[in-house]
Amino acid sequence: MTSSRPVLTTPVLLLMAVATGLCVGGNYFNQPLLDSIAEALDTSRSAAASTVTVAQVAYALGLLFLVPLGDMFPQRRLAVMLMLAAAAGQGLSGFAPNIGVLVVGTAIAGLFSVAAQVLVPFAATLATPESRGRAVGTVMSGLLVGILVARSVAGILAELGDSWTTVYRVSTVAMVIVALALWRVLPATPPVVRQGYGSTLRSLGTLIVTHPRLRTRTLLGGLGFASVGALFSTMAFLLSDPPFGLDDLQIGLVGLAGVAGAFAATAAGRLVDRGYGPPTTAVGVSTLIASWAALAAGGSSLVWFVVGMLVVDLALNLVHITNQNIVYALDPDARSRVNSVYMTGYFVGAASGSALGTMAWSAGGWTAVCVLGVGLAALAGVVWALDLRLAARMRARSATATGGPAAA
Structure with missing residues (x-):
């Protein structure tokens, strides 16, 4: 494998980042368009919102059943094949005549968009040990920026193309081009x-x-993303209703607030490379809990909502990147399978948070969503404390076995 590492030049790394952003970002096109989808397809808001959960569940299934193939088959071939299949799902969504076809297209695109999670451990494998955190952080920055920009691009193209389907059709072409480049x-x-x-x-x-820390870090990541998933699945309802009354384009632009937070992924990777993983996680979890105060105030203030969006994405990225770097180090010969376990839990959390968020909105509006979000973030804090104790016990056992201090 050493001979293949020199190919991980900056341009190649950036192309991998773009590919992950396109793959996973497509699962979020629907979030700012839910009102338009419901109106165009003559269906209810809750039916339109179900596509958010479908995308996350399909992605989680892909993580569980497809990503492990990255340890069995050449990763380049697998990533490209999955990306082309995801493009087919986006194309089907782009020509959906009813909610049923949209759900099928969303499921196909979500299932095969796990090409992104073949590329992330592939970058870790190709990178040198001293630059692995940076490589993972860079590719994940592309993925996270893709998620955030996807909402804005969806809103912009919906206005320019006068249809919610435009973004799906454009994405289909872009994914095919990038897959061939990969x-x-x-x-x-x-x-x-x-x-x-x-x-x-x-x-x-x-x-x-x-690996006990695979369990704790997976649960930590899942709870964190569940908290944010509750926000993502309901923000379009909040922002399209009074007192805001925003349209698709404006809701998409609000989503850009989190882009700055996404770039924290690269910084987090560098901090892990330097041995600062634990404090980075601490800052991330604490900030995630605090971000819901700003989002609660955002129920009546767009400024506070934007601040909350920025902070919540920053917090989630700090936690997520430190989680990934920790679990990748557990078993270097099983990175795709370790990634499968972690990311399955991560997106099961997202799907659960999305579904719970929609139910909370129906039951009590934005206040109920905020109570749910901060509760899930607080549970993530409890798991983080348990992980700290587990890591300390493992270091103590290692020190006893070797007769000296163990590495963190």
């Missing part, structure tokens, strides 16, 4: 393991049992 520049690498698909899936359970 095929040209990424190296062909051999599979890490040679075993059957069933054995590979069963090994996920072994990894969960073997």
Whole structure:
């Protein structure tokens, strides 16, 4: 594998970042367009909002059943094939005549958009050990910026194209172009393991049992993203209703507030490379809890809502990148499978948060959403405290076994 590392030049790394942003960002096109989708397809708001949950559930299924293939097959081939399949799902959504077809297209695109999560551990594998955190952070920055920009681009193209379908059609073409570019520049690498698909899936359970911090960090990430998922699934309803009354374009532009927070991913990766993972997680969890105060005030103030969007994305990214770098180090020969476990939990959290957020909105409006969001963030704080104790015990056992201090 050493011979393949020089191909991870900055342009290649940036192309991988763009690819991850396109793949995962497509799962968020619908969020600022829910009102328009409901009106155009003659369906209810709740039915339109169900596509948010469908996208997250499909993505979680892809993480569980497709991402482990990254240890079994050449990662370049797998990533490109998955990306092309996701493009097909986006194309179907772009020509959906009714909510049923949109749900199917959303499910296909969400399932195969896990190409992004083949590329993230691939970047970690191609990078040198001393630059691994930066490489993962850069690719994840692309993914996170893609999620945030996707909402704005969706709103802008909906206005320019006079239809909510425009963004899906444009995305289809862009994904095909980038997939072909990846095929040209990424190296062909051999599979890490040679075993059957069933054995590979069963090994996920072994990894969960073997690595306690994979369990705690997965739960931490899932709860954090559940908190943010409650926000993402309801923000269009809040901002389109009085006192704001924003249209699709304006709601999409509000989503840009989180872009600055997404760039924290690269900084977080560098901090992990320098050994500052624990304090970075502490700042992220604390900020996530505090961000809901700003979002609560945002129920009547657009300024506070924008501040809350910025802070909540910053916080989630700090937690997520430190989580990824910690779990990738647990078993370097099983990075795709470790990533599968972690990211499945992460997006199950997102799907759960989205569904709970929609229910909270129906039950008690924005106040109920904020209570839910801060409650989930507080639970993430509890898990973080448990993870700290677990890490301390593991270091103590390691020090006892070796007769000296252990690495953190």
